Amino acid sequence: MSTDAHLELGPSSLTDALYESIRKRIVNGEIPQGEKLTEVRLATEYNVARPTAKAALERLTGLGLLRRTAHKTAVVPVLDEAEIRDLFFSRITIEKAAVSALAATGEVPADAARAQVAIEYAARDRVFENQVEADITFHTALVAGVGSRRLSRMHELIIGEVHLSMGQYKAHRKVDPSTVAAEHAAVLEAIASGDPAAAAHHLTHHLEQAEARLLSTLPQTRS
Amino acid sequence: MSTDAHLELGPSSLTDALYESIRKRIVNGEIPQGEKLTEVRLATEYNVARPTAKAALERLTGLGLLRRTAHKTAVVPVLDEAEIRDLFFSRITIEKAAVSALAATGEVPADAARAQVAIEYAARDRVFENQVEADITFHTALVAGVGSRRLSRMHELIIGEVHLSMGQYKAHRKVDPSTVAAEHAAVLEAIASGDPAAAAHHLTHHLEQAEARLLSTLPQTRS
DNA sequence: TAGGATGGAATTGTTAGACAAGAATGCACG
DNA sequence: CGTGCATTCTTGTCTAACAATTCCATCCTA
Numbered sequence: 199m200s201t202d203a204h205l206e207l208g209p210s211s212l213t214d215a216l217y218e219s220i221r222k223r224i225v226n227g228e229i230p231q232g233e234k235l236t237e238v239r240l241a242t243e244y245n246v247a248r249p250t251a252k253a254a255l256e257r258l259t260g261l262g263l264l265r266r267t268a269h270k271t272a273v274v275p276v277l278d279e280a281e282i283r284d285l286f287f288s289r290i291t292i293e294k295a296a297v298s299a300l301a302a303t304g305e306v307p308a309d310a311a312r313a314q315v316a317i318e319y320a321a322r323d324r325v326f327e328n329q330v331e332a333d334i335t336f337h338t339a340l341v342a343g344v345g346s347r348r349l350s351r352m353h354e355l356i357i358g359e360v361h362l363s364m365g366q367y368k369a370h371r372k373v374d375p376s377t378v379a380a381e382h383a384a385v386l387e388a389i390a391s392g393d394p395a396a397a398a399h400h401l402t403h404h405l406e407q408a409e410a411r412l413l414s415t416l417p418q419t420r421s
Numbered sequence: 422m423s424t425d426a427h428l429e430l431g432p433s434s435l436t437d438a439l440y441e442s443i444r445k446r447i448v449n450g451e452i453p454q455g456e457k458l459t460e461v462r463l464a465t466e467y468n469v470a471r472p473t474a475k476a477a478l479e480r481l482t483g484l485g486l487l488r489r490t491a492h493k494t495a496v497v498p499v500l501d502e503a504e505i506r507d508l509f510f511s512r513i514t515i516e517k518a519a520v521s522a523l524a525a526t527g528e529v530p531a532d533a534a535r536a537q538v539a540i541e542y543a544a545r546d547r548v549f550e551n552q553v554e555a556d557i558t559f560h561t562a563l564v565a566g567v568g569s570r571r572l573s574r575m576h577e578l579i580i581g582e583v584h585l586s587m588g589q590y591k592a593h594r595k596v597d598p599s600t601v602a603a604e605h606a607a608v609l610e611a612i613a614s615g616d617p618a619a620a621a622h623h624l625t626h627h628l629e630q631a632e633a634r635l636l637s638t639l640p641q642t643r644s
Numbered sequence: 645t646a647g648g649a650t651g652g653a654a655t656t657g658t659t660a661g662a663c664a665a666g667a668a669t670g671c672a673c674g
Numbered sequence: 675c676g677t678g679c680a681t682t683c684t685t686g687t688c689t690a691a692c693a694a695t696t697c698c699a700t701c702c703t704a
Contacts, residue, residue: 268434270684284569291515348579351578
């Protein structure tokens with residue numbers, strides 16, 4: 199038969215692999231804000247052709263993890279207070295719609311419940327990167343649970359920047375994990391009880407808290 | 422002096438020009454649903470290199486105007502009833518948030534008011550393409566008026582498909598322009614009077630009407 | 645004749661090298 | 675010390691080619 203499983207181990211495409219690698223390095227703060235990423239440098243570092251590096255950079259730009267203008271080097275964006283406020287305004291818009299829709303059916307997405315547990319594990323083990331990762335997974339699962347492909351795509355568009363800001367500013371290090379867990383639990387409970395208004399309220403409260411925590415870690419921007 | 426104006430007449434980039442040209446042909450229904458667009462054919466037709474055509478296709482894919490999977494030809498998507506419902510659910514989420522925010526300040530975006538006038542002109546002249554164009558401009562201006570870059574980017578992600586479906590199904594041909602104008606006017610009035618709830622209500626009503634009009638023109642999908 | 649397997653053709657993914665054009669930097673000159 | 679120019683870096687685009695995958699049609703077999 200020779201079912202030798204097409205080696206789908208890593209990402210199927212070379213561009214995907216490069217994209218994923220750089221993405222992780224950015225959101226984990228390994229590549230700091232303001233860092234410049236040139237196409238040729240990436241290409242030589244990863245031993246790929248320049249067009250491949252270019253494609254990866256373009257995809258990262260699409261997710262807001264890089265800024266690019268014509269003929270200029272791509273740079274990891276520095277999110278100031280105004281941008282973080284804009285980010286959370288957009289985020290609340292999407293996620294509020296999501297939990298309202300979920301509450302209308304009363305079904306809690308299984309992935310969200312699983313992520314909630316993962317957060318507790320990561321918090322107990324003090325592995326902060328995993329904690330952030332699980333938090334992102336939780337919110338992504340909420341949106342995905344609605345089953346709207348377009349809502350999920352819009353969420354993807356901003357969740358990358360959320361991940362970036364959390365990883366870069368390391369805001370999570372100052373957070374009591376049990377507080378986050380409680381806020382998440384309140385949202386899930388409201389969904390399960392089929393109360394859209396309550397779900398939206400708890401989610402908004404949670405995200406406003408998260409925004410405040412993030413803003414409090416912001417470096418002063420006075421010249 | 423020799424200020425010989427860098428020939429910025431057309432789009433600055435070759436990819437931009439190609440992208441814009443194909444985009445217009447798709448949303449105006451010139452390229453019908455289900456049509457396949459190969460990289461080499463576009464490249465030869467437009468006299469550009471294949472990588473350039475590839476880049477344009479990728480950007481169109483990002484806006485939902487094309488569907489692409491690995492190693493397969495890009496195709497203009499066929500939006501069935503479920504997808505149109507999903508599209509409008511997402512659209513209402515974004516635009517409702519936009520008009521609510523606008524009403525909170527009471528400021529009607531100037532571009533929206535201008536587009537409203539343009540719709541009336543196009544309707545009187547019976548130039549349907551312009552009517553659709555102005556309608557898209559109106560809704561885009563509403564979102565842009567909020568001043569949130571991310572909200573606008575999320576809106577871009579779906580408004581292309583809206584334009585596509587309107588252009589492809591030619592739903593606008595069955596619509597009484599004065600009805601649309603009245604629905605738009607109600608939204609603007611609510612914004613001007615600073616009533617977020619009313620603005621959200623009128624906008625939701627308008628979009629649900631638009632969705633119904635579009636669905637009524639859908640070909641039957643029974644096998 | 646119907647079904648499936650095998651081959652070739654078409655298409656995309658990736659690479660290499662090259663040239664042009666715009667942007668940024670530093671140096672020389674006033 | 676400030677300004678203008680030239681060099682250099684980086685990206686935009688093209689040509690050419692090969693690899694890998696998918697699709698389609700044909701042929702063979704039952």
